[in-house]
Amino acid sequence: MRIQARNIKKRFGHFQALDGVSFDSGDNRLIGLLGPSGGGKTTLLRILAGLETPDEGDILFDGRRVNDVPPQKREIGFVFQSYALFRHMSVFDNIAFGLTVQKRSKAEIRERVEYLLDLTGLKGLEKRLPHQLSGGQKQRVAFARALAPEPKLLLLDEPFAAIDAKVRKELRKWLKAMINEVGITTIFVTHDQEEAVEVADEIIIVSQGHIEQQGTPIDIYLRPRTPFVASFMGETHFIADISGLKGFAQLGRGFKAAIRPEFVEIGKKGELPVQVAETGVVRQVVFRGKDWHVEVQVGENLIAGYRPVDADPLKPGEEVLVLIRKLHVIDENRCATVDNLGLVAMNAV
Amino acid sequence: MKQFKQRSILPGFGLTMGFTLLYLGLIVLIPLSTVILKAAGSTWQEFLATVTAARVIASFRVSLLTSLAAALINVVFGFIVAWVLVRYTFPGKRLIDGLIDLPFALPTAVAGIALTSIYSQNGWIGRLFDPLGVKIAFTPLGIVIALVFIGLPFVVRTVQPVLQELQSDVEEAAVLMGAKRRLIFRKVLFPELLPALITGFALAFSRAIGEYGSVVFISGNMPMRTEIVPLLIMTKLEQFDYVGATAIALVMLLISFLLLLVINLLQWRTHRRLTAE
Amino acid sequence: MAGYVTHLPSSADAAERPAHLNESSAVRRLLIGIALLFVGLVLVLPLLTVIVEALERGFKVYLASITEKDARSAIRLTLLVAAISVPLNTIFGICAAWAIAKFNFRGKNLLITLIDLPFSVSPVIAGLIFVLLFGAQGWLGPWLQAHDIKIVFALPGIVLATLFVTFPFVARELIPVMQAQGNEEEEAAATMGAGGWRIFWKITVPNVKWGILYGVILCNARAMGEFGAVSVVSGHIRGQTNTMPLHVEILYNEYQFTAAFAVASLLALLALITLAVKSFMEWKQWSAAAAAEQGGVHLAHPGTEH
Numbered sequence: 001m002r003i004q005a006r007n008i009k010k011r012f013g014h015f016q017a018l019d020g021v022s023f024d025s026g027d028n029r030l031i032g033l034l035g036p037s038g039g040g041k042t043t044l045l046r047i048l049a050g051l052e053t054p055d056e057g058d059i060l061f062d063g064r065r066v067n068d069v070p071p072q073k074r075e076i077g078f079v080f081q082s083y084a085l086f087r088h089m090s091v092f093d094n095i096a097f098g099l100t101v102q103k104r105s106k107a108e109i110r111e112r113v114e115y116l117l118d119l120t121g122l123k124g125l126e127k128r129l130p131h132q133l134s135g136g137q138k139q140r141v142a143f144a145r146a147l148a149p150e151p152k153l154l155l156l157d158e159p160f161a162a163i164d165a166k167v168r169k170e171l172r173k174w175l176k177a178m179i180n181e182v183g184i185t186t187i188f189v190t191h192d193q194e195e196a197v198e199v200a201d202e203i204i205i206v207s208q209g210h211i212e213q214q215g216t217p218i219d220i221y222l223r224p225r226t227p228f229v230a231s232f233m234g235e236t237h238f239i240a241d242i243s244g245l246k247g248f249a250q251l252g253r254g255f256k257a258a259i260r261p262e263f264v265e266i267g268k269k270g271e272l273p274v275q276v277a278e279t280g281v282v283r284q285v286v287f288r289g290k291d292w293h294v295e296v297q298v299g300e301n302l303i304a305g306y307r308p309v310d311a312d313p314l315k316p317g318e319e320v321l322v323l324i325r326k327l328h329v330i331d332e333n334r335c336a337t338v339d340n341l342g343l344v345a346m347n348a349v
Numbered sequence: 350m351k352q353f354k355q356r357s358i359l360p361g362f363g364l365t366m367g368f369t370l371l372y373l374g375l376i377v378l379i380p381l382s383t384v385i386l387k388a389a390g391s392t393w394q395e396f397l398a399t400v401t402a403a404r405v406i407a408s409f410r411v412s413l414l415t416s417l418a419a420a421l422i423n424v425v426f427g428f429i430v431a432w433v434l435v436r437y438t439f440p441g442k443r444l445i446d447g448l449i450d451l452p453f454a455l456p457t458a459v460a461g462i463a464l465t466s467i468y469s470q471n472g473w474i475g476r477l478f479d480p481l482g483v484k485i486a487f488t489p490l491g492i493v494i495a496l497v498f499i500g501l502p503f504v505v506r507t508v509q510p511v512l513q514e515l516q517s518d519v520e521e522a523a524v525l526m527g528a529k530r531r532l533i534f535r536k537v538l539f540p541e542l543l544p545a546l547i548t549g550f551a552l553a554f555s556r557a558i559g560e561y562g563s564v565v566f567i568s569g570n571m572p573m574r575t576e577i578v579p580l581l582i583m584t585k586l587e588q589f590d591y592v593g594a595t596a597i598a599l600v601m602l603l604i605s606f607l608l609l610l611v612i613n614l615l616q617w618r619t620h621r622r623l624t625a626e
Numbered sequence: 627m628a629g630y631v632t633h634l635p636s637s638a639d640a641a642e643r644p645a646h647l648n649e650s651s652a653v654r655r656l657l658i659g660i661a662l663l664f665v666g667l668v669l670v671l672p673l674l675t676v677i678v679e680a681l682e683r684g685f686k687v688y689l690a691s692i693t694e695k696d697a698r699s700a701i702r703l704t705l706l707v708a709a710i711s712v713p714l715n716t717i718f719g720i721c722a723a724w725a726i727a728k729f730n731f732r733g734k735n736l737l738i739t740l741i742d743l744p745f746s747v748s749p750v751i752a753g754l755i756f757v758l759l760f761g762a763q764g765w766l767g768p769w770l771q772a773h774d775i776k777i778v779f780a781l782p783g784i785v786l787a788t789l790f791v792t793f794p795f796v797a798r799e800l801i802p803v804m805q806a807q808g809n810e811e812e813e814a815a816a817t818m819g820a821g822g823w824r825i826f827w828k829i830t831v832p833n834v835k836w837g838i839l840y841g842v843i844l845c846n847a848r849a850m851g852e853f854g855a856v857s858v859v860s861g862h863i864r865g866q867t868n869t870m871p872l873h874v875e876i877l878y879n880e881y882q883f884t885a886a887f888a889v890a891s892l893l894a895l896l897a898l899i900t901l902a903v904k905s906f907m908e909w910k911q912w913s914a915a916a917a918a919e920q921g922g923v924h925l926a927h928p929g930t931e932h
Contacts, residue, residue, distance in 0.1 A: 051358055051813055071358050071816045078817040084810035088832045098818035149818055359728050359812055360822030365721040366729075369737075372718045376789050377743055380755040383765065387758055426664045433661040437654055438642050445662070447905045451669050454844070454897040454904075456851025457749075458871040459890040462878050463672035466679060466887075473675070498668050517647055524646050559748025561854035562871070566878065579750040579854065586754065586858060591763060598751045609746040613739060 001062050001152045001185045002027065003048065008057035010043055017043040018054070019209040025187070025202070030179055032200030033189045036232070039207040041189045042081075045155050048187065049078050061153065074153075077146030077184075081158040083138045085130040091117075091141050092126040098149030116144040119178065136167050143175075147182065154179070156188035160195065172199055193233055197221065205229055223337050227330040230258040237261075239301050245324060247276045247342030258328045258335075264305030265323040266294050268312065276342035277321040282314050296322050384602060387595040399596040407573040408581045409600075415489055415577070416557035419496030423553045424546055427504030434505070435512040453502050457562025464495050465566040487569030492577065495563045500553030507549035511542055544619040548612060555608040559601065676894045679887035691888035699866070700873035700889070706781070707869060708849040711788045715845055719796025720838070724830075727804030728812070738801070744793040752790045753858025756783055779861030784869065787855040792848045796841030803837035804830075836911050840904065847900040851893055 003025040010018040018040045025031055033041040046052045048059060050071035059066050066074060077098075086094050095116055099109045117123050120140040130138060139159060146154060159175065160168045176199050179186050190196050196203050197217040205212040205220065205228075213220055213229045224230035231238075236258045239245070243253045265272060280298035287293075292307040294314055303322055307314065314320060326339045388396060399405065433439075434446055452460065468475045468485040475485055485491045515538065523533045561579040568575040578601055585594040648654070681688055691697060722741060726734060744752065758764050760777035770777060777783045811833070815825045831838075853871040860867040868876065870893055877886035 049817055051817070071813075072819045072821065074817075076817055078814065080810050080814060082810060084814040086811055086815075086829060097815065097820070101819040101824065145814075145818070358816050359809065359825070361724060361826070362729050365725040366731075369718065369722040369725050372721075373737075373740060376786070376793060377740070380759055380786075380790065381743070381747070383755050383758040384751070426660070429657055430661045430665060433658050436643060436648070437658055439658050443905075445665055447901050448665065448669050450901055450904065451673065451897060454847045454851075454900040455673075456853060456871045456874075456890075456893045456897070458853040458874050459676060459851070459893050459897075460672055462874065462886055462890060463675040463679075466675050466883075467671055473671070494668075498672065501668060517643075520647050530649055555746055559746070559751070561748065561750050561857075579748050582748075582750050582754060583858065586757065589763075591758070594754060595758065598754055601748055601751060605746045605748070606743075609739070609742065613742075 002060075003031075003153065003185070003187065004058075004060040004063075005044070005048075006058045006060070008044065008047060008054045008059070010040075010047065010052065010054050016209055018047075021057070021206070021209070021211055023204055023211060023214055025185070028202040029183075029185055030176065030199060030201045031185075031187045032196035032203045033187060033206055034193055034196040034200075034203050035191065035206040035212075037191055040209045041191075041206045042157055044206065045157055045187065045189050048153075049076055049155050050074050051078075075149075075151050077149070077151040077154045079139075079142045079146050079154075079156045079159055081161050083130075083142040085138055085141055085145070087130050090127050090129060091122060091133070094130070094141055095145045095148050097145065102149055112148060113144075116148055119181075120144045135163050136171060139163065139171065143178070147184070152185070154184050154186040156186065158189055158191070160190070160192070168195075175199065197233075205232065207232070224258075224328055224335045226333060226335050227258070230328045230330055230335045234260050234262065235304065237302060237304055239303075239327070242327065242329070244299055246278060247324070247340035248327070248338065250341055251329070251338065255329050256331070257338075258330055259303055259324060260328075261293070261304045261306050263325040263327065264303060265325065266296060266305040266307055266314070267321050267323070268314070269319070269321060272321040272323045273343075273346065274321065276340055276346060277323040280320055280322050282316050282318045282320055284316060285314050294320075296320060298322055381602070384595055384598050387591065388599040391592050391596065395592070396596050399593050400600055404572050404576070405581065405597060408576045408578045411489060411492070411574070411576060412558050412578040415492040415496055416554050416560075418493045419500055419557050420550050420554040422493070422497050423500045423504045424550050427501055427549065427553075428508055428542075428546060430501075431505045431508040431512055435509055449502050449505050451502075452498050452500075457499075457560070458566075460498055460563040461495065461566035464491070464498065464563065468494060468567065486567050487571070487575060489568075489575055491567040491569075492564050492575060495567050496557040496560060499560050499563055500557050503552040503556060504546070504549035507552060508542060508545045511545040515541060544615065548615045548619065551608060551612045551615065555605060555612065559605060673894060676887055676891050679883060680891040682887075683884050687884060688888050688891075691885040692892060694885075696868070697873060697885075697889055700868045700870045701892070703781075703784070703866075703868065704850050704870040707784055707788050708846055710785050711792060711849045712842060712846050714789060715792055716796045716838070716842055718793070719800050719841055719845075722797045723800035723804045723834075724826075726801050727807075728809055741794050741797050744790050745798075747790075749791060749852065749854025750858055752855035753787050756786050756790070756859050760786075778859055779863065779867060781867070783859040784856050784867065787859045788849050788852055791852050791855050792845045795845035795848060796838065799841035799844070800834060800837045803834050807833055836907055839907060843900055843903050843907075847897060850896060 004023070006022050008018050008021045009016070021040070021044060033044060035041050043052060047054050050066070050069065054067070061074070071078075086097065089097070092113055095113045096109050099112060104112075113126075117126060120143060122137065122140055122144065125133070125137065130141070133141065139162075143159075160171055163171060172195060188199070197220075200217060202214065203217055203220050204214045207228055212232075213225045215223075220229060221233055224233060230236060239257045239259060241253065242248045242251065242255050242257045248257075265277075267277075278298045280296040280303070282294060283297050283302065284295040285292060289309075291309055292311070292313070293304065294307055295302055295304045303324070305322065323343070324340055325343060326337055329336050329338050391399075430445075430449070434442060434449075465472075465486055467473050468491055470476065470479050470484065470486070472486070478485060483490075485494065519537055520533060523537050528536075559579060561577075561583075564577055565580055568577060568580070570576050570580050572581075578597060582594045582597050582601075585591075585597070642648075649657070680691075692701075722737075726738065757778055760766055760770060760783060762771065762778075764778075777786070811829050812825050815829050820828070850869075851871060852869075853875070856869055857872060857875070860869070860872060862868060862872060862876065870889055874886050874890050874893070877883075877889065
């Protein structure tokens with residue numbers, strides 16, 4: 001199903017939660033609404049569900065305006081952050097609820113619920129009550145329940161927020177596989193960018209009631225279009241003036257930039273080409289299991305990079321070379337990705 | 350456009366709100382308004398004359414003073430009861446805990462005759478004090494005892510939840526810093542409990558001044574001495590002095606509503622303090 | 627809402643506090659002693675009195691007192707009044723709680739305060755207002771007389787006064803319960819296509835059933851035991867407009883003490899049953915909550931069961 005939002009505005013009291021939000025899901029299947037808390041993403045999701053009504057703007061499902069369609073009739077499945085399982089009903093009855101509303105026969109209901117129990121790995125738990133389940137189990141019941149009535153659109157509100165870190169990773173993979181198997185258009189809300197990047201086909205970044213950028217995870221990561229997106233994704237360090245950096249001087253004075261550690265190489269003397277690498281002094285070295293996180297003082301700036309686990313360890317105070325492959329130049333509203341021109345020139349030869 | 354209510358997807362607002370307002374109006378608001386309208390029927394002078402008659406003022410004095418005394422007694426002992434129920438273990442605790450609500454569940458007339466029986470001259474307790482020349486029933490003292498009975502659950506049930514919610518880590522921090530038990534109580538625990546005590550006091554007081562059934566038997570209803578305001582209203586009604594009864598009722602209502610506002614404000618403030626933390 | 631908190635998590639099973647967080651044993655014993663003495667004097671003694679005085683002249687006299695004709699009328703009237711007022715106030719309580727807990731609107735706090743009003747009005751005044759409204763000299767008096775309708779000094783008046791006095795009970799139990807539970811389960815049901823009545827009966831009611839029962843029990847106890855308001859409105863006509871509390875008063879004023887206490891003992895029994903049911907429901911609620919907390923601490927192991 002294709003979801004379009006046109007100029008959605010919503011205010012709560014004096015707080016403008018959404019200030020003219022528009023997007024088009026295209027034919028993407030798994031869309032992540034990503035952004036900091038309070039940015040408006042849950043509000044947007046609830047408006048899509050019909051649980052809130054926008055002050056202005058239109059919502060279209062497959063080209064059809066659904067503003068006046070009540071949630072009962074929108075054919076959506078919604079998974080709440082706190083699952084909202086019916087606490088006095090068994091797992092079976094919870095999942096069967098939507099089917100009961102649709103007045104399906106008992107045999108049909110039984111068949112579908114058993115299919116979903118199987119699909120979500122909940123077999124054997126049919127008779128349990130919600131308070132007898134773990135967080136991960138509750139989440140899967142909520143998911144099965146939302147899917148049971150065969151909705152056309154699935155909406156998930158921070159589905160993994162309440163789950164332990166280790167279980168979260170497993171569930172993420174499971175969810176993505178499940179959604180692809182069932183084949184349903186899904187929009188989920190999260191503030192965890194690692195999650196959005198891993199799970200979604202398309203990410204929409206929402207902050208302070210506006211859409212900052214919409215694109216594939218790679219797009220958003222490599223080509224942020226606003227300063228907010230540049231600083232929100234991954235770890236970022238800021239440089240006040242890049243004209244002092246080798247390979248970027250041609251751009252002129254006074255440009256600010258955001259630098260990602262992924263695009264920074266740190267090496268001992270001789271490991272990196274001196275023409276395009278800066279010299280700096282190591283400030284801090286942290287072993288993270290998967291790599292070394294190294295912070296280097298380059299002139300006035302503090303720049304971070306990663307070093308492979310089995311490389312020669314660095315020590316604070318050591319002199320090193322820092323190669324910046326690319327950075328994101330930012331001003332008030334815009335962001336542009338720039339490659340290290342010296343490096344480009346060097347490789348062209 | 351400022352909306353009266355946010356459009357919600359849950360149904361039934363119109364129906365339930367409509368019935369609520371209708372029922373509220375019919376059973377509560379319209380009947381209550383009769384007092385104001387009837388009182389408005391007499392002139393200001395008539396009203397003042399009625400309300401400042403010696404007997405009326407005496408009845409207010411009796412009602413207010415006995416209620417005050419009873420509420421204070423309840424604050425002290427109710428606090429001890431709540432403390433003991435929350436913090437200590439002893440046999441029969443659950444039974445006592447359940448009994449606290451007795452004044453709330455027991456009809457006031459039953460309480461009234463039982464208390465009169467106990468405290469009259471040859472009652473179980475009355476006869477202990479009679480040789481000392483102390484009469485309890487048919488004196489303001491008897492009224493106070495009846496009002497203590499009525500008000501007890503209000504203090505205990507207001508303080509109990511607050512006591513229960515108190516985290517022990519604050520106490521532990523004080524202990525580790527060397528504070529003695531008395532100091533901890535005074536500086537750490539009591540300030541937390543004070544709002545609840547004040548609220549409980551206000552509730553007990555408010556209930557006491559309007560109390561009729563449990564007091565009317567034990568007080569003896571002697572005008573100027575043990576006649577409480579509700580009884581005075583009743584007497585005036587029996588004499589068909591509607592104007593007089595209404596005037597006094599209006600003053601009572603004003604006092605009650607004032608207390609209600611104060612109580613609501615107190616509870617709102619405590620709730621805000623606790624949830625902001 | 628103003629005042630009376632009626633349910634608490636049970637503290638009865640808590641273990642003794644550690645010594646460094648507790649008063650000395652001597653102080654404890656003193657305080658427990660004071661508390662027990664106070665409760666014994668103020669609460670237990672009156673209860674005992676009722677039983678002892680009722681049975682003072684033997685069981686046969688007791689039975690005769692409560693089966694005597696006027697006593698039976700009083701019992702019937704009391705039950706009838708309760709049977710009318712409690713369901714009405716329950717329906718009101720549910721409607722008010724639904725409107726207040728599930729929706730946002732301006733003036734909500736004012737509405738809650740208004741619902742609390744009857745709680746703070748003296749019972750005598752509660753009776754007075756209906757006399758002013760429906761009495762012979764009241765607003766509607768002449769009209770009622772013209773149509774030969776009796777409200778004051780008859781059943782309708784008693785019911786109205788009882789409705790007023792027990793008005794807030796169910797509402798003030800339900801409102802915090804519904805507010806604490808939030809709207810999410812109802813919203814979830816709506817997204818799955820459930821309409822209003824289904825949401826109400828299948829989702830909301832099962833979740834608040836203890837709250838409803840609480841409120842009904844308390845409302846009933848007060849309805850049957852109301853004295854002051856009914857006293858004003860009933861006219862004290864023996865055998866016809868006397869409820870049980872009024873009958874107790876009449877017997878007592880005629881110095882028929884044993885009979886008075888006999889009828890009173892029935893009301894006291896009702897009070898004890900009310901307290902017992904209330905305790906039972908609190909215990910049920912508490913143990914359900916405890917089970918929920920324990921159940922949530924399942925260990926999740928990927929691969930075995932999440």
